[in-house]
Amino acid sequence: MDISVVIPLFNEEESLPELTEWIQRVMGQNGFSYEIIFVNDGSTDRSMDVIKKLASQNAAVHAVSFSRNYGKSPALNVGFQRAKGDVVITMDADLQDSPDEIPALYHMIVSEGYDLVSGWKKKRYDPLSKTFPTKLFNATARKVSGIKNLHDFNCGLKAYRRDVVKHIEVYGDMHRYIPYLAKNAGYKKIGEKVVKHQARKYGTTKFGLDRFVNGYLDLGTLWFQSRFGIKPMHIFGLLGSLMFIIGFFAVVTVLIMKLVSMHSETYHFYLTKSVYFYLSLVFMVLGVQFFCTGFIGEMITRNSPERNNYLIAEEF
Ligand code: UDP
Numbered sequence: 001m002d003i004s005v006v007i008p009l010f011n012e013e014e015s016l017p018e019l020t021e022w023i024q025r026v027m028g029q030n031g032f033s034y035e036i037i038f039v040n041d042g043s044t045d046r047s048m049d050v051i052k053k054l055a056s057q058n059a060a061v062h063a064v065s066f067s068r069n070y071g072k073s074p075a076l077n078v079g080f081q082r083a084k085g086d087v088v089i090t091m092d093a094d095l096q097d098s099p100d101e102i103p104a105l106y107h108m109i110v111s112e113g114y115d116l117v118s119g120w121k122k123k124r125y126d127p128l129s130k131t132f133p134t135k136l137f138n139a140t141a142r143k144v145s146g147i148k149n150l151h152d153f154n155c156g157l158k159a160y161r162r163d164v165v166k167h168i169e170v171y172g173d174m175h176r177y178i179p180y181l182a183k184n185a186g187y188k189k190i191g192e193k194v195v196k197h198q199a200r201k202y203g204t205t206k207f208g209l210d211r212f213v214n215g216y217l218d219l220g221t222l223w224f225q226s227r228f229g230i231k232p233m234h235i236f237g238l239l240g241s242l243m244f245i246i247g248f249f250a251v252v253t254v255l256i257m258k259l260v261s262m263h264s265e266t267y268h269f270y271l272t273k274s275v276y277f278y279l280s281l282v283f284m285v286l287g288v289q290f291f292c293t294g295f296i297g298e299m300i301t302r303n304s305p306e307r308n309n310y311l312i313a314e315e316f
């Protein structure tokens with residue numbers, strides 16, 4: 001099979017027939033063998049009835065339906081597990097992404113050897129409250145992830161070599177950072193294609209402003225995981241040692257001052273009035289805590305079933 005189209009959806013009943021028909025037309029014109037995997041993320045409207053009807057008319061239509069709304073990332077993850085095509089294409093269900101882009105994306109993966117190609121909604125048809133923060137978000141994501149050539153990390157329209165989607169795990173809200181996940185898994189040939197974008201035709205957006213706060217927190221998590229995920233002691237041990245050394249010198253200072261004051265008639269040293277006393281307390285305690293966190297982190301990593309999963313590029 002050439003292409004699997006994975007489509008996460010949450011209450012998109014109006015768009016689905018038009019979208020399916022459009023995909024069907026593009027696939028037919030290009031002679032692709034394909035499947036459409038709708039992942040219904042707990043819709044409360046009639047989306048599932050619509051999909052059932054579409055499936056009865058077209059054998060390429062498949063569906064997985066969650067019993068409640070879990071989010072776009074879990075929906076993509078399940079779609080990825082089910083996908084059988086050589087190239088996997090994800091797109092939003094709201095008709096904002098155009099199926100006309102599929103052939104070009106497919107060829108970039110198959111002929112140009114990209115692992116992942118992300119769409120770039122260069123000209124966006126979304127409100128300003130969405131487009132401006134997105135620019136900032138993408139600039140940060142480029143910097144942190146080191147994927148310098150991407151302008152639009154969170155574009156719903158993306159194409160992958162099948163191998164890639166089988167080796168990444170999209171969870172939480174991590175769909176915003178799939179290129180970063182792919183890069184961390186060892187897939188480095190990540191490209192971009194300018195894609196057409198439309199204003200939402202039916203329904204409303206499913207993401208509010210909280211996505212920016214969560215987006216930044218997730219970026220921090222991913223950065224931390226990719227740097228220290230399998231060696232947490234390298235960061236906590238370093239911090240712990242630094243704290244402990246500072247605390248130790250503070251203790252020595254306090255002791256010296258105390259000794260000096262004991263042998264002096266004029267100099268009185270009050271332990272609780274000395275800044276070094278508090279420094280020694282705080283830093284020694286913090287240092288020990290960082291160390292303990294590091295050890296616990298190491299224990300957790302040690303027990304992770306993933307700890308020895310390496311992506312092997314070649315073997316003779
Ligand atoms: N979506 C989903 N689960 C959710 C939220 C959204 O499957 O909890 C789907 C939604 O139906 C759409 C896609 O994810 O197909 C993108 O959502 P939306 O168009 O609301 O995002 P926007 O384009 O406004 O960023």
Ligand code: MG
Nearest residue numbers: 092094096200
């Ligand atoms: Mg949309």
